[in-house]
Amino acid sequence: MKLSTEDCQAYLHVLKEELIPAMGCTEPIAIAFAAARAQELLGEPASSAHVEASGNMIKNVKSVIVPNTDGMKGIEAACIAGMVAGDAGKKLQVISRVTDQQKREIKRLSENPGFCTVSLSPSDIPLYLAVTLTSDHHTACVVIAQSHLNIIQEVLDGNILKQAQPEPADSTTGGNAFDFMRVEGIYEYAQTVNPEEVRDLIEPQLSYNLAIAEEGLAHDWGANIGKVLLKQDPHNVRQRAKAYAAAGSDARMSGCELPVVINSGSGNQGITVSMPIYIYAREWNVPETKLYRALVLANLLGIYQKKNIGRLSAYCGAVSAGCAAAAGIGYMDGGDLDAVSHILVNGLAIASGVICDGAKPSCAGKIAIAVETGLLAWEMYRERQQFYGGDGIVQKGVESTIVNIGRLGRQGMRHTDIEILNMMIGK
Numbered sequence: 084m085k086l087s088t089e090d091c092q093a094y095l096h097v098l099k100e101e102l103i104p105a106m107g108c109t110e111p112i113a114i115a116f117a118a119a120r121a122q123e124l125l126g127e128p129a130s131s132a133h134v135e136a137s138g139n140m141i142k143n144v145k146s147v148i149v150p151n152t153d154g155m156k157g158i159e160a161a162c163i164a165g166m167v168a169g170d171a172g173k174k175l176q177v178i179s180r181v182t183d184q185q186k187r188e189i190k191r192l193s194e195n196p197g198f199c200t201v202s203l204s205p206s207d208i209p210l211y212l213a214v215t216l217t218s219d220h221h222t223a224c225v226v227i228a229q230s231h232l233n234i235i236q237e238v239l240d241g242n243i244l245k246q247a248q249p250e251p252a253d254s255t256t257g258g259n260a261f262d263f264m265r266v267e268g269i270y271e272y273a274q275t276v277n278p279e280e281v282r283d284l285i286e287p288q289l290s291y292n293l294a295i296a297e298e299g300l301a302h303d304w305g306a307n308i309g310k311v312l313l314k315q316d317p318h319n320v321r322q323r324a325k326a327y328a329a330a331g332s333d334a335r336m337s338g339c340e341l342p343v344v345i346n347s348g349s350g351n352q353g354i355t356v357s358m359p360i361y362i363y364a365r366e367w368n369v370p371e372t373k374l375y376r377a378l379v380l381a382n383l384l385g386i387y388q389k390k391n392i393g394r395l396s397a398y399c400g401a402v403s404a405g406c407a408a409a410a411g412i413g414y415m416d417g418g419d420l421d422a423v424s425h426i427l428v429n430g431l432a433i434a435s436g437v438i439c440d441g442a443k444p445s446c447a448g449k450i451a452i453a454v455e456t457g458l459l460a461w462e463m464y465r466e467r468q469q470f471y472g473g474d475g476i477v478q479k480g481v482e483s484t485i486v487n488i489g490r491l492g493r494q495g496m497r498h499t500d501i502e503i504l505n506m507m508i509g510k
Contacts, residue, residue, distance in 0.1 A: 391489020
């Protein structure tokens, strides 16, 4: 398959749009970003705040620590942090710089009963939030939908300053913008891209995500899944691959203030798709060019799978990221398009039932499972073993199987998503 110049530019555009730095779990950070922007519109201290959020947003913010808040959790903390200390121009690093005085103000407002209220949005868009700030003289509202930085509306004192229509509620992650993507095209692009064209994207992903993984292994974060894994067999490359991916999540879910480069809107997926490839590349002394190509391949495969599933659902995104990482490892091991395709199908057939019950320390354990699944899928291919069309949700051909996984995550698990949220809020 020979890609056109337009196709190559389109794949590069996807990477540029998706591989961006973020500090903290992206759902609370999206709330902080909206609050920071609303505060800019308001132009004076707010006397109250209200956050209207979709069930998936509530689920993903409820149990995760918001960075730079001295250990605070939840929607209220994210909103107040963005309002008090946020810089909307920094996007997903909106609360990366918070002074001690601002931390005290965040704590004071958070302890003020009724200052920040939260309600469940009636919108059926999985990623939806509206932050409304009120002062003595003005009211400002910022609405985000479909992706973490996608502001679709800004309102000041009832006057609409910005208005855009979101994609339909059941649209895929990238809407029509990602429709051109296919596994064969992704493989061809990874094979032929000039590594210098992607250096500014891949280098930060490696350096940022490695730094937070090492932090997770060096100190006490969450349930310390990475440490538990590494202690079992520190000299085993397979174990180290799982440990580094999990350790990054250990730190990130527990409020570590180091940034990560995300994939498909998720820092955990960015860590999962990159760290196992890096660990194997280091073990095998893989040349930089081959490492870069493997990371391009894995990142795009992760994004492509989530295109069908959607950014937020009851389907654990670590599974798609873990399978994509294994495809990258298989590629470094000499695998071709056939290998990449079979690794994806094998992995997705095994672990696609892992649920997402929000961002929290146990995400690190799910990441370990996802990486292990991907590695098993790769080893199956090396031993000439595979799952066939008709084996459960597996269909003949990688594209058909990916479509089925998207249908499972986006449609089949909708009711599961509702029940998970009900359990989390004690309903």
